[in-house]
Amino acid sequence: MDASGIDIAILSLPALFTGSVSEENRAVTRERNLAMFSIAQAHPKRFGFFACLPFLDDIQGVLEEITHCFDVLQADGISLSSSYGAGPHATYVGDDRYDAIWAELDRRHAVVFLHGAQVASSTPKPHPYLCIPISEVPNETFKAAAHLVVTGRKRTYPNVKIILAHLGGTTPLLAPRVAVLSNHMGCPLMPEDILEDFKTFYYETALSSYNASLAALDKFVDPSRILFGTDVPGEHIPISGKHTLRDRFSMRYTAVNVKMAKWYTDNVREHYGREGSQLEMVLGGNALFLFPRLQPSFVNQM
Template sequence: MAIRLAPISPLGSLRRQAFMKNSSITTTILSITAPGASVLHGEGGRQLARKANNYAAALRDENPDRYGFFAALPSLLDLEGCLDEIRHSLDILKADGITLFTRYGSENLYLGNVAFAPIWQELNQRHAVVFIHPTHAVDTNLASPSLPQPMIDYPHETTRTAMDLVLSGTKRRFPNCKVILSHGGGTMPYLATRVANLVKGTPMGKTTLQPSEIIEDCKSFYFDLALCGSHHTMRLLLDFASHDRILYGSDFLYAGEEGIRSFSHDLDSFPMDETLRNKIYFLNARALLPRFSPT
């Protein structure tokens, strides 16, 4: 079962089906990657999100055991539009979760910003699954032409928004939200202890949380394995995260089938017992999304 597999588009449908068959994937969760519906502003963004979600729901309804979807939202700066789409997607369309991006607008408005508190409140009230996918930083200048943003900047953006959610107290105030971080949590599992130790007794970080609380909240996320199934990454993630919160992911089709298969091969060859392997490959996802559990 892939917690994240393919973009919502007619173009990707045949390739998605072929990839699922060749990769022995039985269930796909569809989502839209950045910039999503927020590429348009105002009413345009609202209409695009609604159209995408209705289309995804129709695909799901054709084969509900095989497909699910994380609903798209307009820009979070359109507060009323987002709240309306959350209600429509979760209450009417019965989406499996909601997709958010790491940052919104032309400034550094990451997901722990106080402006987004009403959105987290709405999601918390519904015990929603929230899938966070990175988008570009405010500064889009590349370090090198060989390093396009998705290669290293996107994982760093995931780290920024995850730590913003933790240090702002947002993650702790809305504990019913089951938040999935893309790409193994970016660099957050590697840097969490650094952050926790540096905020103690230094002016570097402004938070009321104790170091142990910071680590606890960092570990409370779910982590998908899209493009990060290498052995050294798995060792770090298994040491850091609860084994119940690690989920298989592919990043099809944007990453390219050859790259995805390389990471899948690494994951398949990583030494772990069958109980843990089954949890990561499908049991954890079924627990998170219980409608896919066998009756």
């Protein structure tokens, strides 16, 4: 963080979308949340955290973990995967089976960090340089966002503040396509309503910042909806093979380094540096509206 010039970070772990409804899944989730909590407690002026949840089909386990994370651990929000399950059996987060979870998050006015799942498409690896995290993960983020919009979940639970990872993937470019064609396919929302709902998401900049992509986002959402992110210290956790959930976490390796993050951060500074106030809001000011608990720490770092 110091090398990247970051004063405060919100920690998160990928949602535990592998496995199934089980006591092991609940236990590993609690273990991960306690680990992040301990870091935030040890360094309260440097860290907050997004709690992760058990496999989302475990409705009771999820609701219990939400209660524990907010009421006991004082989490700053929740991290969710775009879908849960494998292959054709994966279920996106906007599915009605998850309504009880969204209702609880809405009641709590929760912040949700939505990250694309590492789900392979029909052509998951067109080239060794285009592995799943590069091409598929951001597309999964877009698909989950679109799913929340066209199912009406985004407007049914308006108090949940959802942050889309990686500028929302292709969301700024494909939202108009969803707006018109989904309505044509029978979505009861009008195109203008669909676009408006897409604009209520927050978009973070990790591994996606370039003048053209930021310019597209600027044209699509209000400046207050853009948040700075880096994915550092990003780690890859294997999701396949005959390993327990704990084994997979022990096999993790660094997927994002400081040099990579600096390239994108420099682009953010260059793009928004023409207007100092907007750069300040993107680098931290906008986030403080979502996480007022961190405001004193942020001021003390300045």
